[in-house]
Amino acid sequence: MPGQEHPAAHARVAGSDVPDTPQSATPPSGSLASRTNRPAVAALIATLAAVAFTLARWQTWAHGRISAFILVGRHFATPSQLPHGMPLVKTYGYDGQFFYRLALNPFNLHHTAYGITMDRPYRFMRIGYPVLTWLVSAGQHSLVPVMLVAVNIAAVGALGYLGAIFALQGGRHALAGLLFPAYFGLLTSLSRDTAEPLGAVCLLAGLLAIRSRRPVLAAALLAFGSLTRETVMVAVAAIAVMRVIGILRGRSRPGREDLAWVVPAVAFAAWQVVVKAATGSVPLLADGGRNAGTPFIAPLHAFRHNLAHISLHQFDRYDLWFLELGILACFSVAALLCLRATSAPGHERLAFVLYLVEICVVTPSTWNGLDADMRSFIEVYLLALIILLGTPRRTLGAWLLPSLAALTMPALIVITHRRFIGS
Helix, strand or coil: CHHHCCHHHCCCCCCCCCCCCCCCCCCCCCCHHHHCCCHHHHHHHHHHHHHHHHHHHHHCCCCCCHHHHHCEEHHHECHHHCCCCCCEECCCECCHHHHHHHHHCCCCCCCEECCEECCCHHHHHCCHHHHHHHHHCCCCHHHHHHHHHHHHHHHHHHHHHHHHHHHHHCCCCHHHHHHCCCCCHHHHHHHHCCCHHHHHHHHHHHHHHHHCCCHHHHHHHHHHHHCCCCCHHHHHHHHHHHHHHHHHCCCCCCCHHHHHHHHHHHHHHHHHHHHHHHHCCCHHHHCHHHHCCCCCHHHHHHHHHHHHCCCCCCCCHHHHHHHHHHHHHHHHHHHHHCCCCCCCCHHHHHHHHHHHHHHHHCCHHHHCCCCCCCHHHHHHHHHHHHHHHCCCHHHHCCCHHHHHHHHHHHHHHHHHHHHHHCC
């Protein structure tokens, strides 16, 4: 099974310095630990958890209407033109309405179609999730609301599988990989039909393909990932930097390995051209001011604003925001302290640092999203986990990963409860 190979056999990437990772003790044959030490088991657990959460939300908050997950807002909708039976919310709705609109027909790039008007050109950049949903729904509009949810459930299961492979390559039990789909922001993605789960799958699978020296597969995964969430290009940039450094230092030569960053870059740029031809705007440039700003200003502003509204008498959304921030900070600090000791390839370590920089330059609209559960910061969490799982036990200690896992539980419980009683 590929997930049980030792990382020294395939984790060295040209242009990256990858220290050896010691293997952990193999669980006794026939024991429960041995039988569950498989990526498929982690994938099954993650999938069942996602299905259980989705069914519970469907029957409680959504009252049996799966299309309610989309949250189409009256501000962007023309009710008479919407597909039959689509429920509306009173205000602006949520991002899922734009993914739904594109999933009905991803080749229709008009500003308004099927009763939904796009708010910003950058929505057209994130075409991967709608395209996959359109494919699995066979172009049937009535199936799109169900398939938006189904794709995300499958993606959460895939995160469990991929996380288990990272765990096994780090010399740990496969079930440690369940930390990957345990990011609290994924609950909001599952609840509201957004692209983070699929984007995360493409990112992690692409990184594993590079570790396995399969550049063509990595190129395809990262290219599709960049068209699902543009933030995947941060990891692509890290791969490019490490490859160029390796070439300049004479440690490697240009070759097939460069497909892993060249193809995604070309695909991303080509789609920008397509969207420009269809809409008149280059989405990445047209919305730069909305999605990026002065470094550190947005997080500091959000911290100060939310601290002024924190409640000492009841646990509300401001308290939850600080809990989520604290969890993300703990994972990030731990990963930073392990950067030198981890067996993660150089491009993965660089990608983690670049993702930290990226979240520090996003605008207040991202940081101030009290109801988004920091879903946009998922890459920081995932890369931090990769670094921690690749750190030798003697360096990390036996207590750190279990302690970090325990930290995530309160946020998961609170967000689950909120999604069962509210949007």
